[in-house]
Amino acid sequence: MFKHSKLVSALAVAGVALFGAQAAQAQIVKIDGSSTVYPITEAVAEEFQKAKKNAIKVTVGISGTGGGFKKFCRDETDLSNASRPITKKEMEDCKAAGVEYIEMPVAFDALTVVINPKNTFLKEATVAELKALWEPAAQGKVMKWNQVNPAWPDAPVKLFGAGADSGTFEYFTEAIVGKAKSSRGDYTASEDDNVLVQGVSRDVNAIGYFGYAYYAENMNKLKALPIVPPKGGAAVAPSEQAVIKGTYQPLSRPIFVYVKAKSLQKPEVKEFVEFYMKNAAKLTKEVKYVPLPDNAYTGNLEHVKKNKIGTVFGGQNEVGITIEELMKREAKM
Amino acid sequence: MQALTTEQIRAVIARGKLRDNIFKAMGIFCLALALIVIVALVADMVMKGSERFTLDFFLNFASRRATQAGILSAWVGSLLVMLVTALAAVPLGVAAGLYLEEYAKRNWLTNVIEINISNLAAVPSIVYGLLALGIFVYQFGFGQSIMSAGLTLALLILPIIIVSTREAIRAIPAMIREGSMAVGATRWQTCRYHIVPYAMPGILTGVIIGLARAIGETAPIITIGALTFIAFLPPAPFTTLGDGSTAGLFDWVFAPFTVMPIQIFNWTSRPDPAFEVNAAAAGFVLMAMVLSMNAVAIWLRYKMRKNIKW
Numbered sequence: 001m002f003k004h005s006k007l008v009s010a011l012a013v014a015g016v017a018l019f020g021a022q023a024a025q026a027q028i029v030k031i032d033g034s035s036t037v038y039p040i041t042e043a044v045a046e047e048f049q050k051a052k053k054n055a056i057k058v059t060v061g062i063s064g065t066g067g068g069f070k071k072f073c074r075d076e077t078d079l080s081n082a083s084r085p086i087t088k089k090e091m092e093d094c095k096a097a098g099v100e101y102i103e104m105p106v107a108f109d110a111l112t113v114v115i116n117p118k119n120t121f122l123k124e125a126t127v128a129e130l131k132a133l134w135e136p137a138a139q140g141k142v143m144k145w146n147q148v149n150p151a152w153p154d155a156p157v158k159l160f161g162a163g164a165d166s167g168t169f170e171y172f173t174e175a176i177v178g179k180a181k182s183s184r185g186d187y188t189a190s191e192d193d194n195v196l197v198q199g200v201s202r203d204v205n206a207i208g209y210f211g212y213a214y215y216a217e218n219m220n221k222l223k224a225l226p227i228v229p230p231k232g233g234a235a236v237a238p239s240e241q242a243v244i245k246g247t248y249q250p251l252s253r254p255i256f257v258y259v260k261a262k263s264l265q266k267p268e269v270k271e272f273v274e275f276y277m278k279n280a281a282k283l284t285k286e287v288k289y290v291p292l293p294d295n296a297y298t299g300n301l302e303h304v305k306k307n308k309i310g311t312v313f314g315g316q317n318e319v320g321i322t323i324e325e326l327m328k329r330e331a332k333m
Numbered sequence: 334m335q336a337l338t339t340e341q342i343r344a345v346i347a348r349g350k351l352r353d354n355i356f357k358a359m360g361i362f363c364l365a366l367a368l369i370v371i372v373a374l375v376a377d378m379v380m381k382g383s384e385r386f387t388l389d390f391f392l393n394f395a396s397r398r399a400t401q402a403g404i405l406s407a408w409v410g411s412l413l414v415m416l417v418t419a420l421a422a423v424p425l426g427v428a429a430g431l432y433l434e435e436y437a438k439r440n441w442l443t444n445v446i447e448i449n450i451s452n453l454a455a456v457p458s459i460v461y462g463l464l465a466l467g468i469f470v471y472q473f474g475f476g477q478s479i480m481s482a483g484l485t486l487a488l489l490i491l492p493i494i495i496v497s498t499r500e501a502i503r504a505i506p507a508m509i510r511e512g513s514m515a516v517g518a519t520r521w522q523t524c525r526y527h528i529v530p531y532a533m534p535g536i537l538t539g540v541i542i543g544l545a546r547a548i549g550e551t552a553p554i555i556t557i558g559a560l561t562f563i564a565f566l567p568p569a570p571f572t573t574l575g576d577g578s579t580a581g582l583f584d585w586v587f588a589p590f591t592v593m594p595i596q597i598f599n600w601t602s603r604p605d606p607a608f609e610v611n612a613a614a615a616g617f618v619l620m621a622m623v624l625s626m627n628a629v630a631i632w633l634r635y636k637m638r639k640n641i642k643w
Contacts, residue, residue: 054564
């Protein structure tokens, strides 16, 4: 009877489980972490497996930057995707577990403030204006555009933004409001950026923010709002050029991949990292992020070769760092 | 009391009929609403996803290019996880139901167990994910594998299987038991040759409802660490691995994996709108998987009912 054979095979499965069969895990490069960095790492992993004819396997998860570091510091993954530098707490966790890592910036992202294409009154905005819109004190009070700037119309403001668990939220609030995770709560929040894209594209009075890639793929439905840099000068719209020149401030941010020093002794991980750095510039562009200059990637490989362990950020997230500054810092290491 | 005239009686009957018809119309309306929603949902997914219904879609791995991205690792992962889930949950659930209904004495302990089983059925699935992360992934060291996922979902659907097993057993007339025992059968023989076979249609329904719920679960699977990008399949038994060794019979159980709902979720949250087509197509495939599981259940139930001769 089939019920019998089922029972037998269930017991067999349980038996194998108890007597461990963890052997099949060789030759896998394990990556987890930020969903912002995911498209780049995924593209690299896809090309890498093709180039290696599937002899080396790569897996990529999206646990978020924080979740990724948790696994990384527990010695479960080889690489960790991060949309911000490693924090003090995470550095301590890694240290306690004896996990050493090499920090590799792989691209820049431009957090993009978007409005509806039919919006005619918004040509640019200052950081102060955005702060007036988004700071916690604005909750329930700033409900109309002319409350922020008298030149703007007497129309309701519809806000769309990232959910509180994302690195994007953390960075935006730090750059605009001045304190990480401090934001008004009465806005449409979603971890799924496509919800925000839909929302802003349907409402003339809407304003929202998310990573540049989502704007780049939906340019026909959205308009990017040029931002006046905190140091003054003309307003700058997000673009590859603006990020490279360092003029799109303060919403440009570097994104990273951390690799475990111990894992680099495994040939498959080393090969993957080398492949990553050689192809990052091309693939980064393809998935709509801003690539770093070539010497940034060779610099990363240099760090790998010389085993330069640690971070150049000292556990602090910094707002408005330019590619140039980042490169200088990485070089000094 | 005054006798009613024929007209009055007719009026009463007409009023009753009218009420009948109103209720019937309401019933049909509710049914139609439910059906329209499901038909609209399926039609929407088919229309959006139609251009992806190619063989390649089923045989390709995930990719950053929407037109080349497929669901191979996802549907294989879903099937294998379901297999582990069924192998773990069905024997346990049926045995537990059988014990509670046929063997256990009615006392406060069984009452507590009963209440807890009903309560467990209502626990949000993410809680099972957290529990499994601690127990299966770390404590037992199964890692982020098909094994962990299968056992997690098995826990999730265990209450459903137990409850439906008990209900199926309860529906068997007492005289069957009495008759069996009267001719000298032991309790085990009664269960083995009468109770379980007669209860099988009901048990199967519960199993399929449970599995259909499990196959659509995302939250607990994400918690225990299913992957998003994975471009290889678990090792099939006795095939040669990359390092030249041969895969064992059960190596696939400990392989990393992804499942359909996670793949769909990933595609809907991507910047490139072209992936919505993939998500719709994959959604339809998942739906087809659930519907065909239900169809199998109905067919099995029909076949087994025919064989029951009371």
